[in-house]
Amino acid sequence: MSSVLVILETRSGELRSACLETVGAARTIADAKGCNVVALATETANIDAAVVGGAGADQLMIATADAHSADAAATTIARVAKEVGADVVLLSATVRGRDITPRVAALLDTGFAADCTAVDSNTMLFTRPICGGKAFNNVTVNGDVVVASLRPNFFASAGRDHTAEISEVASETALAQVVEVAAQSGGRPDVAESTIVVSGGRGMASPDNWNLIEAIADAIPGAGLGASRAVVDAGWRPHSEQVGQTGKTVSPELYIAIGISGAIQHLAGMRSSKVIVAINKDADAPIFKHATYGIVGDVFEVLPELAAELAK
Numbered sequence: 557m558s559s560v561l562v563i564l565e566t567r568s569g570e571l572r573s574a575c576l577e578t579v580g581a582a583r584t585i586a587d588a589k590g591c592n593v594v595a596l597a598t599e600t601a602n603i604d605a606a607v608v609g610g611a612g613a614d615q616l617m618i619a620t621a622d623a624h625s626a627d628a629a630a631t632t633i634a635r636v637a638k639e640v641g642a643d644v645v646l647l648s649a650t651v652r653g654r655d656i657t658p659r660v661a662a663l664l665d666t667g668f669a670a671d672c673t674a675v676d677s678n679t680m681l682f683t684r685p686i687c688g689g690k691a692f693n694n695v696t697v698n699g700d701v702v703v704a705s706l707r708p709n710f711f712a713s714a715g716r717d718h719t720a721e722i723s724e725v726a727s728e729t730a731l732a733q734v735v736e737v738a739a740q741s742g743g744r745p746d747v748a749e750s751t752i753v754v755s756g757g758r759g760m761a762s763p764d765n766w767n768l769i770e771a772i773a774d775a776i777p778g779a780g781l782g783a784s785r786a787v788v789d790a791g792w793r794p795h796s797e798q799v800g801q802t803g804k805t806v807s808p809e810l811y812i813a814i815g816i817s818g819a820i821q822h823l824a825g826m827r828s829s830k831v832i833v834a835i836n837k838d839a840d841a842p843i844f845k846h847a848t849y850g851i852v853g854d855v856f857e858v859l860p861e862l863a864a865e866l867a868k
């Protein structure tokens with residue numbers, strides 16, 4: 557019996573929400589093939605079988621490792637893939653997923669499609685943005701097992717009422733292990749996982765003005781903070797917030813670009829956002845070519861007014 561194996565990502569023992577979309581994509585593929593979805597967490601975690609089942613999984617396997625290790629996770633995934641007869645293995649194209657995906661493909665002696673934004677579940681043709689999102693590649697994987705990573709915010713959880721059957725599986729021995737993850741404090745969601753991103757650039761003039769950006773984010777529940785590389789390089793904001801070619805790739809429902817010019821390297825990380833709002837005093841700024849809505853104006857006049865309106 558074939559199956560679709562989907563990898564669940566956890567952090568500090570808790571499930572990361574982005575991977576539920578990958579479970580939903582696995583469900584769509586499994587329905588087309590007429591097979592089961594097996595979800596595998598490669599580390600011990602507190603996972604609700606109803607949440608994973610509701611997203612689309614039939615089975616939930618939780619491995620015994622108590623810390624993350626890319627090499628051990630990949631070896632465990634490859635072993636479980638063989639045990640459950642997986643002909644498709646899906647991961648989320650997060651930082652961790654990008655680390656593990658090629659290792660899994662190598663261990664299964666197959667190819668992989670990375671960072672995909674669409675998949676045809678009948679032909680298994682994957683679509684992935686290239687050249688900073690200016691073009692798309694269509695990829696098929698040659699090999700007995702199809703391995704792919706899916707970009708967050710492009711797929712949907714199945715949203716059904718089902719509880720997955722839970723079981724425990726042994727982890728492989730780790731050659732290298734993560735002993736600590738030092739997360740940035742601040743209590744906001746990671747920019748790569750936020751459905752709304754409020755992002756600031758050099759037009760903010762100084763890090764002291766970031767309270768204006770935070771006021772906008774505070775008024776929109778669940779909003780994450782983003783930044784251009786110019787302000788990260790200047791030390792105004794942490795690298796964890798950088799959006800773009802050398803930062804994070806985001807595709808939220810709403811991306812608000814404030815005082816950001818829209819350089820090609822910034823666009824590479826956010827142009828697939830569903831709705832883009834740009835605020836810039838230069839009407840010819842490149843960002844306006846990609847914006848759904850544009851406000852031409854001085855951020856120091858526009859932001860207080862916008863915050864006041866949002867507070868209402």
Ligand SMILES: Cc1cc2nc3c(=O)[nH]c(=O)nc-3n(C[C@H](O)[C@H](O)[C@H](O)COP(=O)(O)OP(=O)(O)OC[C@H]3O[C@@H](n4cnc5c(N)ncnc54)[C@H](O)[C@@H]3O)c2cc1C
Pocket residue numbers: 756757758759760783784785786787798799800801802803804814815816817818819820821822825835836837838841853854855856
């Ligand atoms: C290899 C490479 C990789 C790179 N990777 C990235 C990346 O990952 N992410 C990234 O962002 N960049 C990246 N860059 C840098 C990129 O080319 C740009 O330099 C950078 O994005 C510019 O940031 P910015 O828009 O904040 O600044 P600027 O380009 O200086 O733009 C500032 C904008 O603010 C506007 N402005 C100024 N004052 C006001 C005001 N008072 N009110 C309203 N608007 C105002 C200006 O009109 C201007 O459009 C990379 C570059 C290279 C070469």
